[in-house]
Amino acid sequence: MSYNGIGLQTAKGSATNGHVQRNISSIKASHKEDASQGHYSKRRIHEAASGARSRNVTQSSVNYSLSTEILDHEKKREIEVKCAELRDRLEDDDGNEDEYIDSQVSALRQKLTAKLEERKANVARKQSLSHSKAHHSAEAQEAENARLRKVFQMADEPLRPNPYEKYNYRSRDERTEGQRLGNERQSSPRRGSREEYWEKDLRERSPQREQRSGSPLKDSTSKSPIRE
Secondary structure: OOEOOEOOOOOOOOOOOOOOOOOOOOOOHHHHHHHHOOHHHHHHHHHHHHHHHHHHHHOHHHHHHHHHHHHHHHHHHHHHHHHHHHHHHHHHOOOOOHHHHHHHHHHHHHHHHHHHHHHHHHHHHHHHHHHHHHHHHHHHHHHHHHHHHHHOOOOOOOOOOOOOOOOOOOOHHHHHHHHHHHHHHHHOOOOOOHHHHHHHHHHHHHHHHHHHHHHHHHHHHHHOOOOO
């Protein structure tokens, strides 16, 4: 009926024959892990990964310096290994005294150390040359840009439009011209009030009215009898 503790103890009342084929309720280990990892657990995993990446980025210079120190240590270790091998070979040969062995080992150590220092100096020289080349190229590019600005009569500093200005994409000449016109308008005398304007208009229109209606009205008034 039951197999390995799985299944029914008895088939009575189950409407089945009690045969166990497989455990449908069992979940694989990977599925269990996926099911147990909810939103917050996945978020913690993501934050941990991002934090590790940020730490790697911030410690890149430190890791670089440590890696150079490790390489130097490995090279010095190789030198000591070669010196130990030479000592073993000399000690295996009969007739070699300790002073001779020590002198040979120290000579080999000095030779390999000198080669290592020379190699370091060459690497440092190449790095300095690469940096100097970069500085020279940047200086040449800056000189070329200055020459082009002079040819095209461009300003040394690019125009930075004011974001609070309505027409912020106008050129500098247009802005200065607008400022000049505005200053001239402010310096010009102000117009008169409304009463002065109407008085001036009436003075200009009164001669025209007299010219239009002056002579006919005089004739008609002179010829018309006066009623008593």
